[in-house]
Amino acid sequence: MSTETMTRAEAAPAVLPVGRYGYDQVDRTFLRERIEQFRDQVNRRIAGDLTEEEFKPLRLMNGLYLQLHAYMLRVAVPYGTLGSKQVRALARIAREFDKGYGHFTTRQNIQFNWIKLEDTVAALEVLAEADMHAIQTSGNCIRNITSDEFAGAAKDELLDPRVHAEILRQWSTLHPEFTFLPRKFKFAISGSPHDRVVARFHDIGLIARPGPHGRPVFEVFVGGGLGRTPLVGVSLRDDLPEEDLLAYMEAILRVYNAHGRRDNIYKARIKILVQALGTDEFRRQVEEEFAAMDRARYRIEPALVEAIKARFGAPDFAPEGNAAAVLAEDRRRDVRFDAWVRTNTHEHKAPGYISLVVSLKPAGGIPGDATAEQLDLLADLADEFSFGELRVTHLQNVVLGHVRQDQLHTVWQRLSQAGLGTANVNFITDIVACPGLDYCALANARSIPIAQKLSSRFADLELQREIGDLRINISGCINACGHHHAAHLGILGVDKRGQEAFQITLGGSGEEDASIGQILGPAMAEDETVDAVARLIDLYLVRRENGERFLDTYRRVGTAAFKDVVYAPA
Numbered sequence: 001m002s003t004e005t006m007t008r009a010e011a012a013p014a015v016l017p018v019g020r021y022g023y024d025q026v027d028r029t030f031l032r033e034r035i036e037q038f039r040d041q042v043n044r045r046i047a048g049d050l051t052e053e054e055f056k057p058l059r060l061m062n063g064l065y066l067q068l069h070a071y072m073l074r075v076a077v078p079y080g081t082l083g084s085k086q087v088r089a090l091a092r093i094a095r096e097f098d099k100g101y102g103h104f105t106t107r108q109n110i111q112f113n114w115i116k117l118e119d120t121v122a123a124l125e126v127l128a129e130a131d132m133h134a135i136q137t138s139g140n141c142i143r144n145i146t147s148d149e150f151a152g153a154a155k156d157e158l159l160d161p162r163v164h165a166e167i168l169r170q171w172s173t174l175h176p177e178f179t180f181l182p183r184k185f186k187f188a189i190s191g192s193p194h195d196r197v198v199a200r201f202h203d204i205g206l207i208a209r210p211g212p213h214g215r216p217v218f219e220v221f222v223g224g225g226l227g228r229t230p231l232v233g234v235s236l237r238d239d240l241p242e243e244d245l246l247a248y249m250e251a252i253l254r255v256y257n258a259h260g261r262r263d264n265i266y267k268a269r270i271k272i273l274v275q276a277l278g279t280d281e282f283r284r285q286v287e288e289e290f291a292a293m294d295r296a297r298y299r300i301e302p303a304l305v306e307a308i309k310a311r312f313g314a315p316d317f318a319p320e321g322n323a324a325a326v327l328a329e330d331r332r333r334d335v336r337f338d339a340w341v342r343t344n345t346h347e348h349k350a351p352g353y354i355s356l357v358v359s360l361k362p363a364g365g366i367p368g369d370a371t372a373e374q375l376d377l378l379a380d381l382a383d384e385f386s387f388g389e390l391r392v393t394h395l396q397n398v399v400l401g402h403v404r405q406d407q408l409h410t411v412w413q414r415l416s417q418a419g420l421g422t423a424n425v426n427f428i429t430d431i432v433a434c435p436g437l438d439y440c441a442l443a444n445a446r447s448i449p450i451a452q453k454l455s456s457r458f459a460d461l462e463l464q465r466e467i468g469d470l471r472i473n474i475s476g477c478i479n480a481c482g483h484h485h486a487a488h489l490g491i492l493g494v495d496k497r498g499q500e501a502f503q504i505t506l507g508g509s510g511e512e513d514a515s516i517g518q519i520l521g522p523a524m525a526e527d528e529t530v531d532a533v534a535r536l537i538d539l540y541l542v543r544r545e546n547g548e549r550f551l552d553t554y555r556r557v558g559t560a561a562f563k564d565v566v567y568a569p570a
């Protein structure tokens, strides 16, 4: 039977993967054809028939960058969800084609930094066998759609956003009208009032909630972004009905596609257009486009939502039993385990279950790096304890979404044996860092060594607990891939007369109280920066009141005192 005559229903796999959309034969055939095209392009590059300049747009369409030392492959993890088979495929790529590890990023992608051109096609084949690809992880198109790492599990969630993330993924993949936008375009979607997706710093951020008649509605944020012009997104609509989701997204993108600046790369993002027009005028233009569209063609009927939902396997949660009591007893008996549970878990909506965060930030480690062995272990743990499913977070950690509480102690022990049991989520050493000058061709400074120095300096868990929630993010240049603007304490690598230097920002937040960090003062050398962070922390510990977080104290006390402690030490 050819794929043309095979309907999607006939081609659907018999067993559905839990938490992920199951590919069918149509998707798989398409990926195979893309790989064959790319094989030919790579062969022509190796033979010298294509120059690097000619090859560049072709490779970027398959997520292949040329970095400082080697090619880098960026793989999308749609809405951050991976099946164990996919995790093993990533481990295999790390082992066979990289130096034994992969690097999770702030966009729920994974990057491989040491790919040889000859191996790229084989790497894409490994991905395709596991229903993954690297398409649209680069270029001026709609990028990987990111979502809440606790989607479908979190107790505070109003709506599981993955179904709509999947609808958006299908709509945006190879969308003929939006493959050459003025600039890259990033979506994030959440179904919880607590913003865990940095919605307000995306080109479009969506927060779903139940609406009238039981159907979802969306708050639509537009024009947020980091980079050289950091801006908090504006709320364009608070009540977009589910049935109009695609039509409205299309209307926004059309206005952007038509009017976004193509003459200046620094002014090309939608955030600049929204600023230039003003929110009201931008909204007016979108509404005008929306009204003129044949909305029936885009309408999301309940039947479509149900069909997509049905393609997601649902975990079969066991009845509660005494799981909670077993966990309480395990915590009482093991103080190290108890400390880890306090920081690294998240409340689950199913009684007797819990979500756990695997920190990829051991003391002195490289944020977001996972070795092939660790990836394989995570896949095993996912199979044994979490319905075969794993999530990647925008803070460069990994989540096992649904673990039975009486099994948590076993999981933690297995993680700890592999160096994955660090109890520091949301603490000062849970540092986010872009690859910086260790890999990135655009960097001004190295982000990784300063992250390592800070995480070694503050490794003491008692001290970290004392300091409490503190988000440090580091970027190696103003592109802000490490989200430093959205950090309570951000660090930006700059070039100061040919030397690597670092600028500190304070007071940023990527959550529902989104704010952009303020620059504290002139940039400093690496070691001075580490000392300056220590002084800022000391000041906070002296000045904080009533259990305030660092961010709260900073917001209450203001910049001046913090500035003094760094630039005019007593």
Ligand code: HEM
Pocket: 065, 067, 072, 104, 105, 106, 107, 111, 183, 184, 186, 201, 202, 203, 224, 225, 226, 227, 228, 265, 269, 433, 434, 435, 439, 440, 441, 442, 479, 480, 481, 482, 483
């Ligand atoms: C190593 C190769 C990379 C290159 C060449 C690269 C390039 C860029 C550039 C040029 C921008 C600015 C875009 C603009 O404002 O129009 C940017 C922004 C960004 N990149 Fe990267 N990046 C790389 C790696 C990463 C990594 C590893 C991460 C995650 C750790 C990441 C996440 C982001 C984010 C979150 C932004 C900010 C988006 C915004 O402005 O809203 N990138 N990147």
Ligand code: SF4
Pocket: 434, 435, 436, 437, 440, 441, 442, 443, 444, 475, 476, 477, 478, 479, 480, 481, 482
């Ligand atoms: S912030 Fe700059 S240095 Fe870091 S990954 Fe992005 S482009 Fe590279």
